[in-house]
Amino acid sequence: TEAQSIYEAIGGDDAIDALVEAFYDRVSKHPDLIPIFPDDFTEVARKQKQFLTQFFGGPPLYIMEHGHPMMRKRHLRFQITPTRRNAWLACMEGALEEAKIEEPYRSAIFDRLILTANHMMNTPEEEK
Numbered sequence: 597t598e599a600q601s602i603y604e605a606i607g608g609d610d611a612i613d614a615l616v617e618a619f620y621d622r623v624s625k626h627p628d629l630i631p632i633f634p635d636d637f638t639e640v641a642r643k644q645k646q647f648l649t650q651f652f653g654g655p656p657l658y659i660m661e662h663g664h665p666m667m668r669k670r671h672l673r674f675q676i677t678p679t680r681r682n683a684w685l686a687c688m689e690g691a692l693e694e695a696k697i698e699e700p701y702r703s704a705i706f707d708r709l710i711l712t713a714n715h716m717m718n719t720p721e722e723e724k
C-alpha cells in the first residue's frame with residue numbers, strides 16, 4: 597500500500613487554500629508582522645500555497661515556478677526577530693484551527709513549521 601502524504605490526508609488543494617487564506621488574514625492584522633508584509637497579500641498567498649503544497653508532499657508547485665526554495669535566503673531582506681517568529685507561528689496555529697485541520701496532521705504540520713520558522717530567524721531582538 598502507498599503511504600499517503602499529509603497533503604492528501606488533510607484534503608489536498610481545498611485544505612491548503614483554506615489554511616493559507618486563514619493564515620494571511622491573521623498576518624494582515626498582526627501588529628508585529630504588518631511592517632514587513634506588503635499591503636496586498638495576493639502574490640505571497642499564491643506562493644505560500646505552492647510552497648506548502650510541496651512541503652506536505654503534494655505536487656512540486658513552488659519549485660516548478662520559482663526553482664529551489666532557499667527559504668532562509670529569500671527571507672534575508674526582512675528582519676525576522678524572535679518576536680516575529682512567534683507572531684508568525686501564532687497566526688499559523690490559529691489558521692490550522694480555523695481551517696479545521698484535524699489531528700494528528702495539525703500537530704505534525706505545526707511541528708514541522710516550528711523548525712522552519714526557527715531556521716528563518718535572522719535578526720536578534722534588539723535590532724528590531
Ligand code: HEM
Nearest residue numbers: 632633634640643644647670674676680681684712713716
Ligand atoms: C515570503 C515573513 C516564516 C514561507 C515572506 C515575506 C515575508 C515573510 C515578509 C515576503 C512578502 C513579500 O513578498 O513582500 C516571514 C516571517 C516568518 C516567516 C516573519 C517568521 C518566521 C516562513 C516559514 C515559511 C515561509 C516558516 C515556510 C514554511 C514563505 C514563502 C514566501 C514567504 C513561500 C514567498 C517566497 C517567494 O517570494 O517566493 N515571508 N516568513 N515563511 N514566506 Fe515567510
